[in-house]
Amino acid sequence: MLFTTATGYALRALAALPEDGSYCLAKDLSARLDIPGPYLAKILQGLVQASILESVRGPKGGFRLTRPAHRITVGEVVAALEGPEALEGCVMGFPTCSGDHPCPLHDAWGAVKAQVTSSMTQATIRDLQLMDLRHLKEAKARAGGRS
Amino acid sequence: MLFTTATGYALRALAALPEDGSYCLAKDLSARLDIPGPYLAKILQGLVQASILESVRGPKGGFRLTRPAHRITVGEVVAALEGPEALEGCVMGFPTCSGDHPCPLHDAWGAVKAQVTSSMTQATIRDLQLMDLRHLKEAKARAGGRS
DNA sequence: TCATTTTAGGATTGGTTTATCTTTTTATTA
């Protein structure tokens, strides 16, 4: 995977939140997604500080998105958890590599970065929701056809 | 950077070895490249086990390539240090992501992997040598023009 | 007000990568 596991957990959790704006417990998310509970809680708190989630404490509390899912990009979440320069620098870590003095992978890597960055700023949490829904629906269809 | 720092160190060290087949000391490499000495030594030993380098101990000993630089690919070095599956799996770590159920970045990431893998198996240590030589030459030219 | 539920925050553990240190082995050469 290109990102850290924390970022992966964050994206999966965001995609699993209900769309109706109701609050969702960290505990429930961790159970449904099979993600370590205390660790996910920490990650969700980070997303609150990044203004991607908002939370309320106490009974009937939990987490919810601050905006509609289609207004939150994957890139924004990655930046919140890994900093804005996650893909910077030479692929191989050559300190002398630059546009003027490119390493042999420089151009390929540049194209890659552009591609991934573009995809990340295009794709939203909504797209992740749709992906999971499609998966669930097909899994259900397979189970129904086999029974 | 896409790879580990150990892989970056390895590639820089391999590119810095002399082409005439003479042995080179780990100490000299670490000094020239400003890489932590004992750590580089460990990495070089790993490259010996991967049959990319050969070594002799004692005075007049050191490390040298087992083959001409143009016969050692970047991909081979990466595989030796990070295993053959460095780029496997979903970009975001989604367990449900697959060709049938792609995540929104699945296709972009697939193209990226193909591109990087191809470039890695094309590029050789020789290409890295040429890059560094070009850089050195231009730096010298700049210094000469300015003096 | 008090108990309960849940997030917030800080401290702590475990594992992996990065880096260092020490001892041993091997080769050279005097």
Place this chain on the structure above:
DNA sequence: TAATAAAAAGATAAACCAATCCTAAAATGA
């Protein structure tokens, strides 16, 4: 043969990420 130089190998330390634990703070409801 003895001294020295260098890699090999193993143990140790440091830093970072992943994960856990514990105590607070806040909101709800009785």
